[in-house]
Amino acid sequence: QQQVKQSPQSLIVQKGGISIINCAYENTAFDYFPWYQQFPGKGPALLIAIRPDVSEKKEGRFTISFNKSAKQFSLHIMDSQPGDSATYFCAASIASNTGKLIFGQGTTLQVKP
Amino acid sequence: DVKVTQSSRYLVKRTGEKVFLECVQDMDHENMFWYRQDPGLGLRLIYFSYDVKMKEKGDIPEGYSVSREKKERFSLILESASTNQTSMYLCASSLWARANYGYTFGSGTRLTVV
Numbered sequence: 250q251q252q253v254k255q256s257p258q259s260l261i262v263q264k265g266g267i268s269i270i271n272c273a274y275e276n277t278a279f280d281y282f283p284w285y286q287q288f289p290g291k292g293p294a295l296l297i298a299i300r301p302d303v304s305e306k307k308e309g310r311f312t313i314s315f316n317k318s319a320k321q322f323s324l325h326i327m328d329s330q331p332g333d334s335a336t337y338f339c340a341a342s343i344a345s346n347t348g349k350l351i352f353g354q355g356t357t358l359q360v361k362p
Numbered sequence: 363d364v365k366v367t368q369s370s371r372y373l374v375k376r377t378g379e380k381v382f383l384e385c386v387q388d389m390d391h392e393n394m395f396w397y398r399q400d401p402g403l404g405l406r407l408i409y410f411s412y413d414v415k416m417k418e419k420g421d422i423p424e425g426y427s428v429s430r431e432k433k434e435r436f437s438l439i440l441e442s443a444s445t446n447q448t449s450m451y452l453c454a455s456s457l458w459a460r461a462n463y464g465y466t467f468g469s470g471t472r473l474t475v476v
Contacts (some may be wrong), residue, residue: 258402283464291365292452292467294403338404340439346394348456349420352405 253341255353262360268326270356272339275320279341283350284313284324287336296337297324329360365389368453368468375475383471385453392457394436395465396420396428399450402464408451411436443475 255272262268272282283298283360299306299313299322306313326333339353368385386396393412397420399407407420409428417428425447429437436455440447450472454465 255404285465290469292454292469294467295395295464298464349395349407349410351407352397352402355404 253339253351253353255339255356256357258345258354259357260359262326262329264329264331264357264360264362266329266360268324268329268333268358268360270324270337270339271321271356272341272353273319273321273339276341277320278343279351281342282313282315282322283340284311285338285340285352287338287355289335293336293338295338329358331360333344334358334360363424366453366466366468368471370471371469373471373473375440375443375473377443377445377475378395379391379440379443379475381443381473381475383438383440383451383473385436385468386432386434387436387453387455387466388409389466390433391454391455391466392433393455394430395454395456396426396436396438397452397454399423399452405407405452407462408438440473443473445475447473449473 253274284296286296287293297308297311300322315322316323339357340350342350372424375381394412396408411417411430428438450469451472453468456465
């Protein structure tokens with residue numbers, strides 16, 4: 250029940266296309282859903298996050314869509330660029346608790362020029 | 363710029379050795395975490411600490427221990443290194459009960475046990 254399942258494991262997108270990464274969770278107590286971006290040789294960095302009281306959050310080309318009833322959330326990268334090539338992790342936590350994040354398995358995105 | 367610094371970028375150790383991985387943060391964060399990253403498995407929590415001298419087991423604590431004697435420093439200890447502990451180890455910190463501020467990660471230590 251603590252798991253966060255992420256798909257696909259890898260993704261190849263042409264420059265200018267839309268990249269979509271999906272995550273699903275079971276624990277309905279989760280109330281904070283961030284996405285992290287990791288470039289080779291670096292630690293993950295917070296990209297965008299959403300709370301379950303909204304269905305969508307957009308920051309630039311990055312959008313989180315959240316479906317509370319289906320217990321799913323997804324990251325959409327519009328107009329994907331080669332510089333977006335990285336590994337992406339979804340995560341979930343109970344923010345009022347210790348802040349412990351449960352991470353998905355990760356998606357390696359390659360954007361071809 | 364705030365930072366989480368991991369002492370070693372690459373380490374090669376022999377089976378059975380006691381290994382220390384060090385992590386220091388300069389943000390006065392209460393929470394500190396140790397994760398290991400393996401392909402296809404994502405980030406798995408080993409241990410975390412929400413205060414000095416306090417620690418809690420994560421999802422995969424077996425074979426590991428931790429030490430937090432000062433707020434800014436969190437050490438991961440492999441009591442007797444084994445080849446299945448070959449992995450990327452990531453340290454992170456966050457404000458107490460404020461996951462919505464996000465984690466700040468170090469750049470990782472790639473440990474190879476031979």
